[in-house]
Amino acid sequence: MSRIQVDRASPTDRAFLAMGTGDGPVQFGVLLLLGPARGLDLARVRQLIGERLPAVPRLRRRLVPAPWGGGGPIWVDDPGFDVRRHVRPAVCAPPGDRQAVFDTALSLVSARLPREAPPWSATFLTGLTGGEAALVVVLDHVLADGVGGLAVLARLVDGAPAVAAPFPRPSPDAPALRREALAGRLRSVCRIGPAVRALFASTGAAGGLHPPRATACSLLGPAGPRRRLAVVRAELAPLRAAAHRHGASVNDAVLVAVAGALHRLLLTRHEDVRAFAVAVPVSGRAAADASHLGNAVSPLLLTVPATGDVAGRLALVAARVRASKAAATGPPPIAVVGALFRLSATLGLYRWYLDHQHRMHTLVSHVRGPAGPVTFGGVPVVEAVPLSVGASGNLSVVFEVLSYAGSLVVSVLADAARCPDLDALADGLAAQLALVCRESR
Structure with missing residues (x-):
């Protein structure tokens, strides 16, 4: 048997x-x-x-x-x-x-x-x-x-x-x-040393126990129950070429554009924030097998400049990602501390922390979809738009990014009450993506 x-x-x-x-x-x-x-x-x-x-x-x-x-x-x-x-x-x-x-x-x-x-x-x-x-x-x-x-x-x-x-x-x-x-428990006992080292590394990549406080601004505050969605599109090839000219990735270029768009949005609210703390989920695997699913993501916390020369910002963000990304590909802190985190989440303590945190201004998640067009039932898939809900705490806006068939789609998910100017943010992000392609030549 x-x-x-x-x-x-x-x-x-x-x-x-x-x-x-x-x-x-x-x-x-x-x-x-x-x-x-x-x-x-x-x-x-x-x-x-x-x-x-x-x-x-x-x-x-x-x-x-x-x-x-x-x-x-x-x-x-x-x-x-x-x-x-x-x-x-x-x-x-x-x-x-x-x-x-x-x-x-x-x-x-x-x-x-x-x-x-x-x-x-x-x-x-x-x-x-x-x-x-x-x-x-x-x-x-x-x-x-x-x-x-x-x-x-x-x-x-x-x-x-x-x-x-x-x-x-x-x-x-x-x-x-x-x-x-x-x-499994016996294997865990044998891996206590590596687990502790992984915890320190992943915690460091996520900003450490006491990260610099994110600059106070209207992006942070009590969130309501309603969300709104705006979608921004860009051609993938010119964005990739612009990023590669400065040793950066498409994701780095998106981070620079997001920071620039948030900076300009806050200027219209009479706030001047010149660098943003951005959380980026990092996968511990390049690809997944559909027969073996599960979660293998750790958070990476980056400070992304929002002003100055675009080419210089691209190079700086790329360098910061390279310096920290390896530490974020191991098990995330929420997995290493295991039962303690689950207890805090069940009791509502983790959600309380998210509602009051000042570690980050926003989150940008990016995954690569199929490079070429696909069909379903013989019907072409014209566009693929990423969506997500949950665990955003006091973040009034987050960004989900998906590349598909030569296009980059950014879903801007915002709190309906705290971000009434979502359309302006989406227009600003489209302009910033175009700026990255144009001024980084």
Whole structure:
């Protein structure tokens, strides 16, 4: 008899699980804007996704507690899985234009996914102008990080190889889980030294225990329940070329543009902030396998200048990223301290900290999507827009960045009450991205 493999939630997964037990969910997703979708209906969407699910085992698994002595939660096949429960229809809010699609998608990613079932959804959105349609895929962060989410997406669009897998598979029994958990505890004891060093390194990359206080400004303050979304686009090739001329990456260029846009926004509010503390999630892996998902991200805290010569700012940010990024690719502090963090999150202490922190002004998350265009059900994916909600604390605006098929899309997610000038910020970011391309030549 073959040994049943244990799919156990990692310490980072469990940290995100604890974060999502508060007032709001911690979820992310992507809005796939499709071309005219003649012949593509809900039944066909369910059929396509259902046929492709075996390639992503966790999409048919739910997270359950292990028996006493059996360690942390495990992912087990859901014998009652029904694709119809996860792939649903929705009609875009009127008038069905781009902003209405964005607002509808944001409401979908903000709706808490049930934890008693595999925590994901895919909504087939109709009612768009021009006969177009959209697919909004949402994942609970406990299931995967951004890199893992892209691995899921790659298996759901057309062209992915078919995979056959028995389902449902039997769950590991209690004795097997206890043996596996004991072995894990013994390995942890042997790794105490490296774990302590990793904690110091990752804490340092995240700004240390006592980082410089982020300059006080209107970007920080009590957040309300409503979020708004604005989308900024840029061509990827000229931005990449501009960054590479100064030894920088596309992400470095985006950071420079974001800081410049925030500086100009605050000037209109009669505030003068010339450098911003920006948190950047760093993945501990270059790519993810859809059959082995989970979270492997650590925070990197950077001071990004907002004024001065663009070329000089690019070079400075690139140097700061190179100096600190290696330390941020290990396990994040929330995973290393494990049970202590989960307790603080469950008690609401972590959310209290986020609501009162002065470590950062904003967060910029960037993942690379497919380099070329993809299709779903034979319909071209015209644009891919990243989405996320949760754990933003007192940050009034955050940025989600996704590159796809030669384009860079920046989702600017803002508190509706604290950032009424979101459109001005989006226009300013578009101008700053163009400025980076133009003035760094």
